[in-house]
Amino acid sequence: xxxLKSNKIIYCLGTISPSLGVLxxxxxxxWGGVQxxxxxxxxxxxxxxxxxxxxxxxxxxxxxxxxxxxxxxxxSCVRKAEAIIAAKQLDKEYLPIGGLGEFNKACAQxxxxxxxxxxxxxxxxxxxxxxxxxxxxxxxxxxxxxxAGPRDVYLPKPSWGNHTPIFRDAGMQLKAYRYYDPxxxxxxxxxxxxDISKIPEQSVILLHACAHNPTGVDPRSEQWKEIADLVKKxxxxxxxxxxxxxxxxxxxxRDAWAVRHFIxxxxxxxxxxxxxxxxxxYGERVGGFTIVCKDAEEAKRVESQLxxxxxxxxxxxxxxGARIAATILNTPELRSLWLEEVxxxxxxxxxxxxxxxxxxxxxxxxxxxxxxxxxxGMFCFTGLKPEQVERLTNEFSVYMTKDGRISMAGVTSGNVxxxxxxxxxxxx
Amino acid sequence: xxxxxxxxxxxxxxxFKLTADFREDxxxxxxxxxxxxxxxxxxxxxxxxxxxxxxxxxxxxxxxxxxxxxILGLPEFRSAASKVALGDDSPAIKENRVGGVQALGGTGALxxxxxxxxxxxxxxxxxxxxxxxxxxxxxNHNGVxxxxxxxxxxxxxxxxxxxxxxDLAGFLDDLExxxEYSVFVLHACAHNPTGTDPTQEEWKQIAEVMKRRKLxxxxxxxxxxxxxxxxxKDAxAIRFFVSEGFELFVAQSFSKNFGLYNERVGNLTVVxxxxxxxxxxxxxxxxIVRTTWSNPPSQGARxxxxxxxxxxxxxEWYGNVKTMADRVLLMRDQLKAKLQALGxxxxxxxxxxxxxxxxxxxxxxxxxxxxxxxxxxxxMASGRINMCGxxxxxxxxxxxxxxxxxxxxx
Numbered sequence: 001x002x003x004l005k006s007n008k009i010i011y012c013l014g015t016i017s018p019s020l021g022v023l024x025x026x027x028x029x030x031w032g033g034v035q036x037x038x039x040x041x042x043x044x045x046x047x048x049x050x051x052x053x054x055x056x057x058x059x060x061x062x063x064x065x066x067x068x069x070x071x072x073x074x075x076s077c078v079r080k081a082e083a084i085i086a087a088k089q090l091d092k093e094y095l096p097i098g099g100l101g102e103f104n105k106a107c108a109q110x111x112x113x114x115x116x117x118x119x120x121x122x123x124x125x126x127x128x129x130x131x132x133x134x135x136x137x138x139x140x141x142x143x144x145x146x147x148a149g150p151r152d153v154y155l156p157k158p159s160w161g162n163h164t165p166i167f168r169d170a171g172m173q174l175k176a177y178r179y180y181d182p183x184x185x186x187x188x189x190x191x192x193x194x195d196i197s198k199i200p201e202q203s204v205i206l207l208h209a210c211a212h213n214p215t216g217v218d219p220r221s222e223q224w225k226e227i228a229d230l231v232k233k234x235x236x237x238x239x240x241x242x243x244x245x246x247x248x249x250x251x252x253x254r255d256a257w258a259v260r261h262f263i264x265x266x267x268x269x270x271x272x273x274x275x276x277x278x279x280x281x282y283g284e285r286v287g288g289f290t291i292v293c294k295d296a297e298e299a300k301r302v303e304s305q306l307x308x309x310x311x312x313x314x315x316x317x318x319x320x321g322a323r324i325a326a327t328i329l330n331t332p333e334l335r336s337l338w339l340e341e342v343x344x345x346x347x348x349x350x351x352x353x354x355x356x357x358x359x360x361x362x363x364x365x366x367x368x369x370x371x372x373x374x375x376x377g378m379f380c381f382t383g384l385k386p387e388q389v390e391r392l393t394n395e396f397s398v399y400m401t402k403d404g405r406i407s408m409a410g411v412t413s414g415n416v417x418x419x420x421x422x423x424x425x426x427x428x
Numbered sequence: 429x430x431x432x433x434x435x436x437x438x439x440x441x442x443x444f445k446l447t448a449d450f451r452e453d454x455x456x457x458x459x460x461x462x463x464x465x466x467x468x469x470x471x472x473x474x475x476x477x478x479x480x481x482x483x484x485x486x487x488x489x490x491x492x493x494x495x496x497x498x499i500l501g502l503p504e505f506r507s508a509a510s511k512v513a514l515g516d517d518s519p520a521i522k523e524n525r526v527g528g529v530q531a532l533g534g535t536g537a538l539x540x541x542x543x544x545x546x547x548x549x550x551x552x553x554x555x556x557x558x559x560x561x562x563x564x565x566x567x568n569h570n571g572v573x574x575x576x577x578x579x580x581x582x583x584x585x586x587x588x589x590x591x592x593x594x595d596l597a598g599f600l601d602d603l604e605x606x607x608e609y610s611v612f613v614l615h616a617c618a619h620n621p622t623g624t625d626p627t628q629e630e631w632k633q634i635a636e637v638m639k640r641r642k643l644x645x646x647x648x649x650x651x652x653x654x655x656x657x658x659x660x661k662d663a664x665a666i667r668f669f670v671s672e673g674f675e676l677f678v679a680q681s682f683s684k685n686f687g688l689y690n691e692r693v694g695n696l697t698v699v700x701x702x703x704x705x706x707x708x709x710x711x712x713x714x715x716i717v718r719t720t721w722s723n724p725p726s727q728g729a730r731x732x733x734x735x736x737x738x739x740x741x742x743x744e745w746y747g748n749v750k751t752m753a754d755r756v757l758l759m760r761d762q763l764k765a766k767l768q769a770l771g772x773x774x775x776x777x778x779x780x781x782x783x784x785x786x787x788x789x790x791x792x793x794x795x796x797x798x799x800x801x802x803x804x805x806x807x808m809a810s811g812r813i814n815m816c817g818x819x820x821x822x823x824x825x826x827x828x829x830x831x832x833x834x835x836x837x838x
Contacts (some may be wrong), residue, residue: 031675031700034548037711040718043499064495072493086487089480091473093465094689097441130532133722141575146435162718169719282496283726293432304438311441312571313539313720314532319690320727321494 042161042401049399057397058415060406063213063378064282065345068412073345075280077338081327090323095316097307099128099288103322106329107288111242111256111273118263122296125303127310128317131287132243132274133162138289139239139270140170141309142302149202149237156180156192156206158403160213160241163206177205180215185371185383187217193230201235209242209271210255211377214405218248218376224258228265238267243274248377250346252278252339268292275325277378278342284321345409349378352411356380359420367427380406388426396422442567446806455804459822461813462806464620464785465689466654466752469819476687476748478741482734486727497723499714501530501695505729508736509695513649513663513678520670524703529696529713530724534650534681535568537696541646541677542576543716544709549644550609555579558610560602562586564810566620566648569613584612587622592778592790594624596633603637609644616649616678617662618784621812625655625783631665635672645669645676653685655784657753659746675700682732684785685749691728752816756785759818766827772834787813795833803829 039047045061067073098104108119108126118124129135143153153167156179164174177199178191199205207227212218219227231238240259246252262269268291275286289306293299310316328334357369372380384392384404392398398419400406411419440448446462468474486492500506506528511521520526531537546554555577561569563583573581584606585598603612614634619625626634638645647669652662666678682693696713700706717723735741764779779787791799791811799805805826807813818826 031548031705031709033551034705034708034712036708037715039711040499040714043496043718043723047498072495074493078494082487086483089475092475092479092688092690093473094683097444130721130725133718134720137720146432148434162722165715166719169716276496281494283494283723285721285723285725291432298432298435301435301437302432304440305435307441308438308571309575311535312568312575313536314692315535315568316690316692318532318692318725318728321725 045399045401052397052399054397056415056418058399058410058419060398060400060410060419063277063407063409065277065280065378065409066412068348068414070410070412070414073280075338075341077328077334077341078280078324080337081324081331081334084327084331085323092319095128095319095322097310097316098303099317100319100322100326102330103128103326104288106326107273108290110252110329111245111259111271111290112263113253113256113260116260116263118292123294123299124290124292125299125306126288126290127303127306128322129272129287129289130314130317131276131285132241132272133166133287134285134317135272135274135287135289136163136166136241137170137313138306138309139272140167140172142291142306143204143270144171145309146305147204147237149204150200152200153204153206153239154196154199156208156212158214159206159208161401163241172204179212180217180381182383185217185381186374187219187223189219189223193226196227196230196234196236199234199236203236204239205231205236206239206241207258209240209245209259211244211248211379213243213377214379214401214403215381216375216377216379217381219258221257221261224261228262228267231262232265232267237270238262239270239272241272243272244277244377245273246278246339246342247346250343252342263292268294275321279325279328279338281321281324284324285318286321286325349408352408352413352416353380355413355416356411356420359417360424363420363424365424365428378407378409380408382406382423384423384427391426392422396425398422443808446808449800450806453804453806457822457825458804458806459817459826460806461817461826462808464684464814465816466684466687466785467816467819469755469821471817471819471822474687474752476745478735478744478748479687479731481744482731482741485734486730492730494726497530497726497729499717499723500710501528501724502726502729502733504737505733506530506695508733509680509682510697512652512659512736513666513680513697514670514699515660515663515667518667518670520699525700525706527698527700527706527710529698529710529717530729531679531694531696532692532721532724533683533694534648534679535572535694536692536721536724537679537681537694538569538572538648539576540713540716540720541679541696542573542578543720544713545611545644545646546577547716548709548712549611558582558607560584560606560610560612562613562615562619564621565613565615569648573613586619587624587788589790592775592788593781594626594630596626596630600633600637603634603641603643606641606643608642611644611646612638613646613648614665616647616652616666617664618651618655618786620650620784621786621808621810622788623782623784623786624778624788626665628664628668631668635669635674639672639674645674647676647678649678650681651684651784652680653746653749654753654756657750657757659749670699675705682728686732686735686745688728688731691731692725693728693732756815759815759823760787762820762823763815763818763827766823767830770827770831772827772831774834785814785816787815789813789830791830791833792838795837798833798837799829803832805829
């Protein structure tokens, strides 16, 4: 028999076994062979949380900032920018494929710094993207099409769960370098250097610029310097993912230090930026993708190819969020206000870290929870095991991802005590 | 030595290059009949009054925030959008076998649908499954399906240049000869670029062959309401195919009929055999969306959702849509009349027979070049003009220019 299409297979199965005959309804559908996809591990947590009726429930899953009342926070600078934009009564004409020019410029400046030689020389190209995910995907697609080196992208172990499928769907392959040390809940510097030193030349290495997701563990600057040197020696292509500029330390320049250092050291990097967290523009999908090239001429060629890639995905990007972000970045009072608000968000998280550790001590926990304070950014890798996480969810309605990651942004002064209680209960 | 030294300069996307050239042209009578966006009689972009109203409501609503939408998008938007395509009384919707995936414009909806088909249609891995697009078609159709992984994109006969109409015989013949299970991209109405749609009788013939040959129906619906001024009329083909029992996809765009071009509002409507199939399909759509854009932008979807879900705003919107459709119909009438009055060689009935934003004039590439270089009237090399670029103020000049092009140049 010739190779059958799936509905023919199901039809044949139906004749073999009567019980499979019930599939005949499916057999008349094109989609009988479509498997049920597993729920997204991260976004799936929020959906499970919503269904829970426990009044004490806590959503520590997705990394969206919450204020101390546990409510979503719309930044004042965003509201002000929206009012300014509304008053302008702009039209809704298509943006260029590469997005809003004033946004792209400001986005690059934010990451690279005003004094950047790269920006002065015009040897980089920045395109507006659908937030960080869209940026990574465009970059991954670009690599798949144009990177002459190995197909392998090296991710830190662990990395954001969506990195792997993004690169895979783009046609790249994934490998890993050691990063997180479970015994210290800190950075496995030695392991990282060892693994990086073995990466074949011209491979792509992905680095989290700051506030590593999911661990919250960042290299110190001396460590970054060594990594930069080693990566240069290995002739690797660097892809930075910066989704938390401003969110990690509260200071945008400090959080971009690694990116800027690598560029200064001569790495012509790829860079993904997201404004989902640092401007609270999650659902507006604001991001940028930058490639630092050899010179302006190369940047033009690269830009033309990025457009060719983008056009068959979504033609051109959405205006609203980019317009808001550009207005904030380019209006001095709003920019200052924004910096204050980002600082405020970062500080609240730092405070929650301190309170959680204090709470755990108070509960009488014998474990060392210093890593909760040492780690940086929205996430904390608690070190809890999957069974403990399951208990936290089932017994205490504390929702988090199975890897033990909690979003500190979901912690408030009102629930930090309960969280300490719950964590202590499952870990004592 | 750069890793990117060998990256070739890509050619610009033609339709955007045309607009760029137009912008640089300083000729006082220049006319842009290129990119497909609506213009008022003053040749200005038009933000629909209902959109302005709803945007104000959104900005003033302090209870709204900027949180992530679900992966598949805003639920109220998805259901309202699918209802617009299939009709309020759609049996398929009542039977709970219709779902929507909010996407980045019509392009995004096509891409998500294409990615899904490549992975899951008719057994897994459909890179070799033929995908048929009309000859000619919107130029991005090719790119979307190619980049989604399909290796065999083929044309199906559509435009008959000699008679300036639909090549139905050629179309039906291609349907008969296509390998079973091939994917066909159909324009629901207001075919881009020709403006030539099958009649209801012709659609029936097309559907009969497609059903018999087990061909997959993928509608591209970018102009519902815009074409005739009637949502129902412009969705007739879609609804007919659904009533014939097809499982199908509809890539919907709200760029034109809501004038929301830059907010990227689209919806992939999925009509499945039953709810169980639909559920599994949507679960796999989520995975595709997650690695492409994670979740879609909220602003545009909110505007459309608020409008479609309020009886009053819906009526206001319908009125705005009719305003646009009527102006286009007026320009069609006037252009044909003026060409006939000038005695321009050839027949010009196709201008009023065609429908929607575009007209395939029948001008040759050299005549088009003449139009652009000598008359500063910008149109696509295919001879496609955007009727929206015509106004009562420039229509005489354009008619005169066409007359000259046809009489002076081959």
